[in-house]
Amino acid sequence: MPLYSAPDPGPANIRRLKPAWSDAIFLGAVVSWSGWYLQNAWRASPTVENMLLIGPVAILIFALAAVILWQILRPSRTAPARQPERPSLRVIGSMGLLGLYVLAMNRIGFDLATFLYVAGSLVLLGERRPFVVLLLPLGFALAVTWGLTRLASMPIPTLTGL
Amino acid sequence: MIDSVALASAVHLLLHSWTSWLVVVPGLLIGLLFHAIPGLTTSMAIALMLPIIPGMEFLPALVFMTAMYTGSLFGVAIPAVLLNIPGSPAAVATTFDGFPMAQAGRHSEALGHALAASVFGQAVSYLILLVLVDPVARVAIKLGPPEMAVVALWGLTLIASLRGRSFARGLLAGALGLLLGTIGFSARGTIRGTMGIDVLLDGIPVVPALIGLFAAAELFNLCRSDFVVADLKSRSVSLRRILTGFR
DSSP states (O other), X not given: OOSOOOOOOOOTTOOOXXXXXXXXXXXXXXXXXXHHHHHXXXXXXXXXXXXXXXXXXXXXXXXXXXXXXXXXXXOOTTSOOOOOOOOOHHHHHHHHHHHHHHHHHHHHOHHHHHHHHHHHHHHHTTOOOHHHHHHHHHHHHHHHHHIIIIISOOOOOOSSOO | OOOHHHHHHHHHXXXXXXXXXXXXXXXXXXXXXXXXXXXXXXXXXXXXXXXTGGGSOHHHHHHHHHXXXXXHHHHTHHHHHHHSOOSXXXXXXXXXXXXXXXXXXXXXXXXXXXXXXXXXXXXXXXXXXXXXXXXXXXXXXXXXXXHHHHHHHHHHHHHHHHSOSOHHHHHHHHHHHHHHHTOEEOTTSOEESOTTOGGGGGOSOHHHHHIIIIIIHHHHHHXXXXXXXXXXXXXXXXXXXXXXXXX
């Protein structure tokens, strides 16, 4: 007698598909923000002129979210199963670097933050040549900083005082 | 009706001086280069050229700025095709077919197609504008709030049906975009959804939204692989294949 027997797969014409939980989470985020925005707009001014577009559109979003949630939880049995891609370390690292770059810009200067971001991205993506990892970000950061400050006259915080 | 006298004098002005046409190629290249970088706009390009433009005569300055604008209309297609990052909102549709072609190693043909569409589309649209600007203007003046609302609703349903996978999801995206578009000052001075951030008082700026939605998302996607085009032999850009795509 076998120690393990595979579960009965059921009738041959039915495939069980897992709900796309990532879609549900994103949908929850959309609904949450829409609800917050609706109450924010209502608190700002509960008048017809202010809520004429926001109210109906928010209600439409809630209704559509309910439909989509039903579609997510009860996926079509004839639809091809979608294979969600798992985020790689490269992707997560790139997201983290971009977040740090945005936060660091005003604190350590746009030029230094750009240099560190480009250098960090190169290392993350597998570049190991010191010449490339150091000089390319340096040249890029200086060129972009010079262009924004001297050509476009944008007031951005810099470490080098360009 | 077209003012034929004004048109004739304008044509005479353009054909009278060949030196005015010398700025066409530099203008095209500058516009193309600027818009090949996502986030840079025509207004930035003209702002950077401001030290030069006042020193030019009227006609060359006008031709130069027009050439910059015209070059930009193709320039936005370059990152759209090669990186799946549209250089402007107008190039979003170019990514639908252009980037898959680039991934298949047919980036040169895709650039050629985009160039042909830009050239012929602009030429035909300029001619149509020249001929029909008067009657179109008469109709446009009569458009009011109900007509604009219908156009907005039509655009919304168009967005919803664009991707085809799920009408509800497309409609949700359009509705969310509508809500995001109301952030900031309303017509009556009500501040909505700014979270105390001053930059949002005029609404979400287009360029940061473009960068965040398209460029950043595609940046993370591109990190998965070492190259956009997997096949080493297909990674070169061929002028011959661009011209093939143009034809």
